[in-house]
Amino acid sequence: MKMKMTTQRIVKTAAIAAIYVALTLAFAFMSYGNIQFRLSEVMTLFAFFDPFYIPGLTLGCLIANLLGPNGILDAVVGTIATLISVILIALTGVKMRQSRVGIWIASIWPTLINAVMIGIMLNKLFELPLALTMLEVGIGEFVVITLAGVPLFKFLMKKHAILFDKLIKEKR
Template sequence: MRNSTKKIVKTGVVAGVYAAVTLAFGFISYGTIQFRIAEVMTLLPLISKEYILALTIGCFLANVIGPYGVPDIIFGTLATFISVYLVYLTGKTMKGKKGYVLIASLWPTIVNAIIIGIMLNKLFGVPLILSMLQVGFGQFVVITIIGVPLFKILENKYLKLLK
């Protein structure tokens, strides 16, 4: 019972933090060019697969309250789920190999560029390639440029506490 309670609490806290950070920085979290700061957390499935659910729920909550309604609730949440699942699989198959965190960080960029790029193209008529490049750029900056070094700094000291 204690272990399952701990998992539920961690899931709720991570989901809540993801949603709160996304909404707090809403002015840069949504749009054709977006820097969703909470996406830095998409590297958490490298630590444990339970963060897949937490991040998916957090994204769902942020998108329910966000400005794009049902399309973002469905496709944004789907993009996050696919992304963090691929991050988890990369960690599971490559952990310990040089560059595995960097490789894992590219999945959210690729998946969101495609799914959210298409969604924004359909919603706002932004040219598809431009939309994909803009979303991919924001993801790359937040997750790979900021998130990977942050993950590496925290990995040995603090991330073990998150297991």
């Protein structure tokens, strides 16, 4: 699927990236490290509804990690982890958007990908215990995206369907 690059698309991509960065930095005290609850990660669920959000989310993660305390390694590894996660979320959305459990399944991808990739990175950077670090990162992702994010998205879809549709569905 080829997407036409328009000014509106560029602005929306930049806005998504900016919101991701702002949320990450506003809650920096809990956005970095082995025990992290990065609230901006809830936004990765946008990719379930439209792959249009992948570049903005990836760019937002890159900028947030460049500005974070863990250096260039976090910018590279964290951004790759987010990119893989949102691609898998989008693919799950394509296959399971109409399923009642589709968004729940999609929400697990960032937990698995970040637990492994960020867990290994933090182990290498700070010599933290690998298994424990992977578990801690995974729990943070699971709490933010699956336990908080999915119910939030379901609430918005049900109670604010018109607003949700305008927000989520990108016009091509």
